[in-house]
Amino acid sequence: MIYSIARKEFVSTLRDRRFLVLSALVLALLLVATLVGRRSYRTLQQERALAQATVNDQFHHQPARHPHRVAHYGSFAFRPKAGLSLLDSGVDSFTGTAVYLEAHQQNSVNFSQAQQSGSLLRFGEMTVAFVLQLLVPLLIIFLCFGAFSEERETGTLKLLLSQGITLRQVAWGKIRGYSQAVALVVVPALAVAAALLFTGAEFATGPDLLARLVLFVVGYAVYFFLFVVGSVVVSAWQADSRTALVTLLGLWMLGCIILPKATANLGATLYPTTTKAQMDAEVHEEAQKGINGHDPQDQRTAALKASLLKKYGVDSEEKLPVSVGGIVMGESEAYSSRVYQQHFAALNATYERQNAISLWAGLLNPYQAIRPLSMGLAGADFAHYVHFQQAAETYRYQLVQRLNSLQAGMGYGDKERRLDAATWQSIPTFTYQPPTLAWALSRLLLPVVALLLWAAGLSWLGLRLIGKTSIT
Amino acid sequence: MNRFSLFRLLLSYEWQHFRAARGLVVLTGLLLATGLYGIYYGTTEIERQRQHLAALPELTRHNIDELKGKFPGDADAGDIGYYHTTYAVHHPDAWAALSLGQRDLNPYYVKLRLLGLQGQLYAADNVNPVKSLSGNFDLAFVLVYLLPLLVIALSFNLLSSEREQGILPLLLAQPVSPTLLVGAKLAFRLALVLGLAWLLSAIGMLWAGVPLDGRVGLWLSMTTLYTLFWFGVALVVTALQRNSAVNAVTLVGAWLLLVVLVPSLLNLWVAAARPVPQGLELTIRQREEIHAGWDRPKTQTMNRFFALYPKWRDTATIRERFVWRWYYAFQHLGDQSVQPLAAAYTSGLQERYNLVEQLNLLSPAINTQTSLNALAGTDLPTHLHFQQSARAYHDALRAFYYPFLFKQVAFTHADYAREPTHTFTSQPELLTAYGGLRKLLLSVAVIVAAGLLLLRSRAIQPR
Numbered sequence: 001m002i003y004s005i006a007r008k009e010f011v012s013t014l015r016d017r018r019f020l021v022l023s024a025l026v027l028a029l030l031l032v033a034t035l036v037g038r039r040s041y042r043t044l045q046q047e048r049a050l051a052q053a054t055v056n057d058q059f060h061h062q063p064a065r066h067p068h069r070v071a072h073y074g075s076f077a078f079r080p081k082a083g084l085s086l087l088d089s090g091v092d093s094f095t096g097t098a099v100y101l102e103a104h105q106q107n108s109v110n111f112s113q114a115q116q117s118g119s120l121l122r123f124g125e126m127t128v129a130f131v132l133q134l135l136v137p138l139l140i141i142f143l144c145f146g147a148f149s150e151e152r153e154t155g156t157l158k159l160l161l162s163q164g165i166t167l168r169q170v171a172w173g174k175i176r177g178y179s180q181a182v183a184l185v186v187v188p189a190l191a192v193a194a195a196l197l198f199t200g201a202e203f204a205t206g207p208d209l210l211a212r213l214v215l216f217v218v219g220y221a222v223y224f225f226l227f228v229v230g231s232v233v234v235s236a237w238q239a240d241s242r243t244a245l246v247t248l249l250g251l252w253m254l255g256c257i258i259l260p261k262a263t264a265n266l267g268a269t270l271y272p273t274t275t276k277a278q279m280d281a282e283v284h285e286e287a288q289k290g291i292n293g294h295d296p297q298d299q300r301t302a303a304l305k306a307s308l309l310k311k312y313g314v315d316s317e318e319k320l321p322v323s324v325g326g327i328v329m330g331e332s333e334a335y336s337s338r339v340y341q342q343h344f345a346a347l348n349a350t351y352e353r354q355n356a357i358s359l360w361a362g363l364l365n366p367y368q369a370i371r372p373l374s375m376g377l378a379g380a381d382f383a384h385y386v387h388f389q390q391a392a393e394t395y396r397y398q399l400v401q402r403l404n405s406l407q408a409g410m411g412y413g414d415k416e417r418r419l420d421a422a423t424w425q426s427i428p429t430f431t432y433q434p435p436t437l438a439w440a441l442s443r444l445l446l447p448v449v450a451l452l453l454w455a456a457g458l459s460w461l462g463l464r465l466i467g468k469t470s471i472t
Numbered sequence: 473m474n475r476f477s478l479f480r481l482l483l484s485y486e487w488q489h490f491r492a493a494r495g496l497v498v499l500t501g502l503l504l505a506t507g508l509y510g511i512y513y514g515t516t517e518i519e520r521q522r523q524h525l526a527a528l529p530e531l532t533r534h535n536i537d538e539l540k541g542k543f544p545g546d547a548d549a550g551d552i553g554y555y556h557t558t559y560a561v562h563h564p565d566a567w568a569a570l571s572l573g574q575r576d577l578n579p580y581y582v583k584l585r586l587l588g589l590q591g592q593l594y595a596a597d598n599v600n601p602v603k604s605l606s607g608n609f610d611l612a613f614v615l616v617y618l619l620p621l622l623v624i625a626l627s628f629n630l631l632s633s634e635r636e637q638g639i640l641p642l643l644l645a646q647p648v649s650p651t652l653l654v655g656a657k658l659a660f661r662l663a664l665v666l667g668l669a670w671l672l673s674a675i676g677m678l679w680a681g682v683p684l685d686g687r688v689g690l691w692l693s694m695t696t697l698y699t700l701f702w703f704g705v706a707l708v709v710t711a712l713q714r715n716s717a718v719n720a721v722t723l724v725g726a727w728l729l730l731v732v733l734v735p736s737l738l739n740l741w742v743a744a745a746r747p748v749p750q751g752l753e754l755t756i757r758q759r760e761e762i763h764a765g766w767d768r769p770k771t772q773t774m775n776r777f778f779a780l781y782p783k784w785r786d787t788a789t790i791r792e793r794f795v796w797r798w799y800y801a802f803q804h805l806g807d808q809s810v811q812p813l814a815a816a817y818t819s820g821l822q823e824r825y826n827l828v829e830q831l832n833l834l835s836p837a838i839n840t841q842t843s844l845n846a847l848a849g850t851d852l853p854t855h856l857h858f859q860q861s862a863r864a865y866h867d868a869l870r871a872f873y874y875p876f877l878f879k880q881v882a883f884t885h886a887d888y889a890r891e892p893t894h895t896f897t898s899q900p901e902l903l904t905a906y907g908g909l910r911k912l913l914l915s916v917a918v919i920v921a922a923g924l925l926l927l928r929s930r931a932i933q934p935r
Contacts, residue, residue: 123735264606
């Protein structure tokens with residue numbers, strides 16, 4: 001019986017012209033979003049790969065220079081786009097793309113796309129995730145709002161129940177039928193997206209990417225299922241189709257438009273961040289005078305020099321086999337990097353606290369559960385961004401310390417000398433290894449749990465409520 | 473009964489109807505609450521930015537104290553230029569609190585040293601990307617994004633609910649023309665929504681403490697026209713005389729199209745039609761130029777510099793291994809060499825903005841948002857003006873330091889106070905705002921005319 005109800009809903013949905021028009025629109029948008037996503041992925045990726053190759057090449061082909069000059073010349077780290085980011089670009093448009101890596105300071109990641117697109121971007125970015133998160137739920141609402149109320153209005157619900165079937169069975173039949181109709185729209189689109197993803201030669205098709213894609217699809221399947229069940233429940237619960245539709249649209253707006261913005265802004269109000277100017281000043285202060293306000297830089301330098309003289313058993317700097325300048329540079333880099341790291345860790349912790357509010361809101365609002373899950377699987381969320389930042393910083397530190405030790409090895413009077421151009425070619429360039437799926441998933445537990453709780457809760461509680469709904 | 477008292481009677485019934493419909497009262501209250509939150513958020517955000525800006529002179533003072541300690545007597549101005557930081561600051565206009573625009577994305581201050589400008593001009597401030605992704609919750613967002621939804625909720629069943637409940641034949645049997653009926657219903661809802669929009673605007677203006685100039689009228693006219701536009705859409709849908717569910721779907725579809733789809737598709741189109749040269753190339757090239765300065769013969773660098781600044785041509789020839797005036801000369805030459813790239817970057821952004829300006833007739837939502845941002849001075853052109861003014865400030869700083877460097881005058885403690893300072897306050901782009909208003913007027917005229925024509929051409933079906 002459930003099967004025949006499902007079949008009836010599925011068939012009558014396909015005959016409904018409104019549904020056909022809407023799903024054609026959604027399909028077209030999905031296709032546009034996929035193609036655009038692929039194109040922008042390609043151009044961005046090429047641009048960044050080219051820029052990275054250029055700076056690496058420039059680094060290797062420097063003339064003979066003093067190592068500290070090279071430390072200031074520095075290098076750049078460009079953030080490669082993650083494989084699935086063509087489906088969900090997440091925070092990518094709002095994070096910069098390049099970090100300048102140089103001695104003594106950690107620079108910000110500059111040139112975000114958001115700064116280049118004016119206020120239009122603020123209305124939303126046309127990506128596959130945008131269509132899946134916002135528009136498909138609307139399609140589902142339009143499809144299902146009359147599931148019970150229309151039957152009740154036309155009097156067919158009574159007839160159905162007189163066949164000896166329970167309300168709950170009717171509901172399941174409808175959910176099944178509608179789910180099939182939704183799948184008919186979404187599955188081909190995602191199949192095309194997957195095909196595009198795996199046919200591009202530039203994508204490293206690994207098991208990691210495939211697993212991410214599978215989870216991506218499963219996540220959205222649960223999300224859509226939630227909307228189908230929710231719409232059917234609301235349709236049964238409300239007196240007539242009109243109020244059911246208005247209630248559902250109201251919930252969509254609250255969940256997909258108002259709450260995400262409100263929680264993000266609330267987070268920023270509750271946990272304010274310091275400006276970069278303030279942070280730079282504090283770092284400078286601490287690096288100069290010592291973290292606890294003791295032991296200023298010149299005292300540290302003097303102590304270091306004394307210990308060097310003692311270690312090599314000589315009485316003057318000229319007789320040392322190493323350059324005091326280089327060793328002091330290395331020490332002070334270690335010191336200032338530690339200070340920087342503390343401040344960046346504090347800043348990121350503040351961001352995490354701000355974001356946690358939105359993340360916990362996922363328990364109230366499925367949209368705020370699927371969004372972080374989708375971004376995280378696509379490798380375009382905040383955690384992935386921080387991972388890149390830290391990789392760039394690790395490289396910067398190693399690069400600068402390597403150059404400092406080269407300087408130290410040049411001995412007394414190093415400032416007047418330069419190292420051969422071949423030296424620079426022996427220094428490895430920056431390569432970025434994006435994190436694995438397991439790494440990403442461990443940070444996505446909350447949204448996963450929230451989605452599953454929603455699915456289970458709605459199916460159980462919602463359908464219990466349906467059993468008590470009035471028939472006439 | 474004359475038409476006027478009939479109209480008043482209809483209005484009073486609508487009011488009773490509205491009060492009885494608990495859902496609508498809740499919805500209106502909700503919009504009022506979100507509007508108040510929007511005002512609260514916008515004003516606190518701008519207040520936070522003001523506090524951040526107010527803290528910058530203190531940082532500069534602190535930096536100067538440190539330098540005075542480091543160089544107790546007369547100093548080489550080159551050292552000061554290298555270690556001394558000042559700030560170019562972009563103060564918000566009071567209106568910015570109501571329409572934050574891009575002020576959260578574009579840095580509102582630039583930290584400057586005497587070094588090459590291009591390496592410093594684009595430094596981003598600390599921003600949480602997740603927050604930027606979600607966007608601002610200011611009054612403009614509530615008015616542009618959410619207010620149409622209230623219009624839709626109030627008017628999707630304008631005649632259809634009467635028809636569906638079977639009251640419409642009874643109503644039309646009374647001596648009341650259908651046009652008057654629709655007119656009274658729309659007028660009541662219009663008064664309600666406009667009242668709400670004006671109330672929120674007035675609260676916002678008082679809260680943000682805006683100056684009471686012509687922009688008050690401009691803001692209110694823009695809000696009013698935008699509200700009228702959405703009632704025009706509701707009128708068209710009512711005139712089509714479908715059932716409530718179809719009306720709701722159509723209206724939400726129109727909202728989705730104009731507020732969500734057109735902007736995001738337009739964004740794609742504009743990005744493709746007006747590619748902006750990436751800033752990356754600029755920074756890479758500038759670094760290359762500046763660092764090559766160390767390896768070039770000093771006379772070559774100085775001659776290139778003197779060609780730009782003949783004033784300093786007669787200064788002493790450089791024989792030292794390192795001297796500051798040579799260092800700052802090649803820093804400046806690095807800026808000079810990327811000048812075309814920097815100009816292309818800026819003009820590319822401006823062209824993108826202009827294209828959106830031309831195309832925003834397609835969606836009154838974009839038009840209203842850009843106009844409100846223009847009025848508040850929070851959009852891209854203002855940011856570009858700020859960058860321009862930061863550039864001029866950097867020029868002024870160089871002009872201040874060059875005599876010390878080239879005439880080899882010692883920098884004394886008294887000279888810190890003579891250093892130029894910078895301030896820039898957003899200016900509204902009134903021309904853009906007036907243009908937006910004209911376009912909005914056009915949209916309203918078209919949609920209302922279409923609605924009236926439709927209403928006239930089809931007799932109202934009682935069932």
